[in-house]
Amino acid sequence: MRIRRLPFPLAVLLVLALVQGLAWSVMTVPFNGPDEPGHIAYTQLLAETGHGPNSSSGRGSVSTEVARAEYELNIAPNVGHYDGRPTWSALARVSRALEHIPAAQRKDGTGPNAVAPNPPLYYAYAALAYRLSPNQSLLGRLFAMRAATVLLYVLTVGLMWLVAGEIFARPWLRFLATAIVALQPKLASLAGNVNPDTLLVTISTGFVLAGLRLVRRGPSPGRVAAVALLAGLGALTHGRGLFLLVPAVLVIVVALVRARPPSRVAVRQAAIATAALLPCLVTAYLWTRSNSGGAFGGEVGRAAEQSFSPSQFLSYLWQFYLPKLGFMSPMLGPPYGYRQFFIDTFFGGFANFEVGFRPAVYDRLQELVFVGFVALLLAAVLRRRAVRARWPEILFLASGVVALLGLLHISSYRDLQVGGDPLITGRYLLPLIAAFGLAISWVIGSLPRRLAPWAGAIVLAGFVLLDIEGFLLNAQRFYG
Amino acid sequence: MARRAALLGLAVALAGALYWWQPFLSRERLVVTSTPSPGPIGPSVGIPLGPGSRACVAPAAIDRSTGQAQFTLAPRTQPASVVLEAEAPGYRSRREVTIAPNAKAQSVRAPLASPPHDVTGSICVRNAGRSPIGLAGTNNPVWIGLATTSVDGRKLDGQAVALTLLEPERQSLLDRLGTIVHRASDFTGHLMPFWLAWVLVVALVIGTPFAVFAAFWATLRTDEPG
Numbered sequence: 001m002r003i004r005r006l007p008f009p010l011a012v013l014l015v016l017a018l019v020q021g022l023a024w025s026v027m028t029v030p031f032n033g034p035d036e037p038g039h040i041a042y043t044q045l046l047a048e049t050g051h052g053p054n055s056s057s058g059r060g061s062v063s064t065e066v067a068r069a070e071y072e073l074n075i076a077p078n079v080g081h082y083d084g085r086p087t088w089s090a091l092a093r094v095s096r097a098l099e100h101i102p103a104a105q106r107k108d109g110t111g112p113n114a115v116a117p118n119p120p121l122y123y124a125y126a127a128l129a130y131r132l133s134p135n136q137s138l139l140g141r142l143f144a145m146r147a148a149t150v151l152l153y154v155l156t157v158g159l160m161w162l163v164a165g166e167i168f169a170r171p172w173l174r175f176l177a178t179a180i181v182a183l184q185p186k187l188a189s190l191a192g193n194v195n196p197d198t199l200l201v202t203i204s205t206g207f208v209l210a211g212l213r214l215v216r217r218g219p220s221p222g223r224v225a226a227v228a229l230l231a232g233l234g235a236l237t238h239g240r241g242l243f244l245l246v247p248a249v250l251v252i253v254v255a256l257v258r259a260r261p262p263s264r265v266a267v268r269q270a271a272i273a274t275a276a277l278l279p280c281l282v283t284a285y286l287w288t289r290s291n292s293g294g295a296f297g298g299e300v301g302r303a304a305e306q307s308f309s310p311s312q313f314l315s316y317l318w319q320f321y322l323p324k325l326g327f328m329s330p331m332l333g334p335p336y337g338y339r340q341f342f343i344d345t346f347f348g349g350f351a352n353f354e355v356g357f358r359p360a361v362y363d364r365l366q367e368l369v370f371v372g373f374v375a376l377l378l379a380a381v382l383r384r385r386a387v388r389a390r391w392p393e394i395l396f397l398a399s400g401v402v403a404l405l406g407l408l409h410i411s412s413y414r415d416l417q418v419g420g421d422p423l424i425t426g427r428y429l430l431p432l433i434a435a436f437g438l439a440i441s442w443v444i445g446s447l448p449r450r451l452a453p454w455a456g457a458i459v460l461a462g463f464v465l466l467d468i469e470g471f472l473l474n475a476q477r478f479y480g
Numbered sequence: 481m482a483r484r485a486a487l488l489g490l491a492v493a494l495a496g497a498l499y500w501w502q503p504f505l506s507r508e509r510l511v512v513t514s515t516p517s518p519g520p521i522g523p524s525v526g527i528p529l530g531p532g533s534r535a536c537v538a539p540a541a542i543d544r545s546t547g548q549a550q551f552t553l554a555p556r557t558q559p560a561s562v563v564l565e566a567e568a569p570g571y572r573s574r575r576e577v578t579i580a581p582n583a584k585a586q587s588v589r590a591p592l593a594s595p596p597h598d599v600t601g602s603i604c605v606r607n608a609g610r611s612p613i614g615l616a617g618t619n620n621p622v623w624i625g626l627a628t629t630s631v632d633g634r635k636l637d638g639q640a641v642a643l644t645l646l647e648p649e650r651q652s653l654l655d656r657l658g659t660i661v662h663r664a665s666d667f668t669g670h671l672m673p674f675w676l677a678w679v680l681v682v683a684l685v686i687g688t689p690f691a692v693f694a695a696f697w698a699t700l701r702t703d704e705p706g
Contacts, residue, residue: 008695008698009695009696009698009699012691012692012694012695013695015691016688016691016692019680019683019684019687020684020688022672022680023677023680023681023684025668026664026665026667026668026672026677026680026681027664027681029667030667071625071626072626074514074515074516074541074625074626074627076622076625077515077517077518077622077623077624077625077626078515078518079622080521081515081518081519081521081623083512083515083518083644084512084515084518085512085513085514085515086514086667087514087541088513088514088543088663088666089514089541089543089598090541091666091667095669133669133671134671135669135670135671137669137670138669139667139668139669140668140669140670140671141669142669143667143668143669143671143672144671147671170703171699171702171703172696172699172700172702172703174699175695175696175699176696179692179695179696183692354521450481453481453482453485453700453703454485454488456485456489456696457485457486457488457489457492457693457696458488458489458492460489460493460692460693460696461489461490461492461493461496461689462492464493464688464689464692465493465496465497465500467688468497468501468684468685468688468689469500469501469504471684471685472501472504472505472653472685473504475653475660475664475681476504476653478664479659479660479661479663479664480509480511480653480656480660
């Protein structure tokens, strides 16, 4: 088999992703990613015992080894403290001490662990890195897990290149869409942590590729199976991955309806999809049910028990995006909405949200996102013939956006109903990163042909600046 | 056109880097050497100290680069006089500072003698004035960590004063780049050697704009007619 030479622009973006992901992982003190101690504890327990932690009981939320590292290096007390630093001078002493702890102290992080309701796929992958790490110290293993997560990010960028190739004929638009993904600072920061969200982003991007190929080239057993399997892997990675089921069903139905295969073939392909999807769903269901109060942390059970008021939900949704109207009751929960979700924590809010850009940067980003959204609508109207011609692709991409936003808002609303947190943050949007890159590039590509490359260059420069500034801010926070 | 568009993008990125990153990297700022007791995020708990009383935090890691300690005084109408004392095997420091009244909580930095080598000991704030003072602290057990706070020898249950140790002089990130990368590399369990971490950081910060716009130019060229 002849391996085709990697195109230079793609090679640049893959190397950039690798360098960037590793740099973020080096420049973030261990345990300081979002919920990272919980994810590390889950991975360690799985690697050491083959079992996942429990959400409500156990001998400790992290193992004795992890707890000692967190506290003796003075890391845990400083999580979220912008000026907090570990005790550098204790590193050699603590590392030596941890080398001699009994094996049992690596296996006692059995719970309660807040991330125990997560399905096991990412943790199994990270557990491989934990086991295979060339350095078997705790910090060595942590870095190996982070480096393995960086590889998922590199894969995401590679998949995005293929996704953009399905949509854009012009090479520079393909490059722009991929570069936007490679230069999204929140995604890069997450890649440097132990966190299943990065795998969900990789799977979602692969899913977009599979779905686009299915609607563009027509159904085949392989294409249908790829869509269904990736939707299943999403559910095996995180509860939020369930959103992929909606576009998966839709894209398979659209592809079959458009191709009008004989009913025998259609039934066979539906069976293939079911065979690819069902084992993943069943495994995710059984695994999460066994480790927490119910499947996916009880979310499935509560959906049936908890009341749902459509008018209250609509009021919540309106006030999330727009100012409250006179007849509406006050917003549920804290003042948290569009700005925090789509801007502050989608582009920034690194580590445990204590690292971020200056408020003026967020203000400009908010304006630019608004202008971009209006431009997208305008371009869709002006290029309505092109939009009509490619309705299956657009319907597929839009269904993914609507499904994820719907899932997040419903989940957030239900939590707010019982007085909890909004449970909705910008990194949850990252599975839509492919649609984000495609939308920006499509708008730029809709500009007059002589103007478009100049606009593309400016957008690219903006992402370069944002991305590297995010990295510098984070490095300053932890080691500056 | 391809070259000019790519050059424009590169110029914008480099101009932005000079405008934003250069001041960020070269600005002199306080350098934290350790945070024995980080204190609260948000509202604090007041820990009162009567005249002559002493609040101590131990164990506190005091790196040899330490030259100041920072704590927060509650609002007060009288001037405050405090003595900052640090002790560890082979090391002792005692400095007195007077602080003017302030209607708001006030972050105070007091000098410390630098130890001859990294030590672990205790750091105390003694109220040497005639009126009571309050130190800002926390009652969140996670933020208290292993270091405990005691007042006049009596351990405080579930409370700790906020205390941060600093280098004596302000320094820029550029001045400290070697130390920053070294420490970051140390926390990877030797999987990311210092020299490679250094290469990564330089490649990312300096190489990214050039690499991205070289690739952009390459894709634009293929789009040009003829």
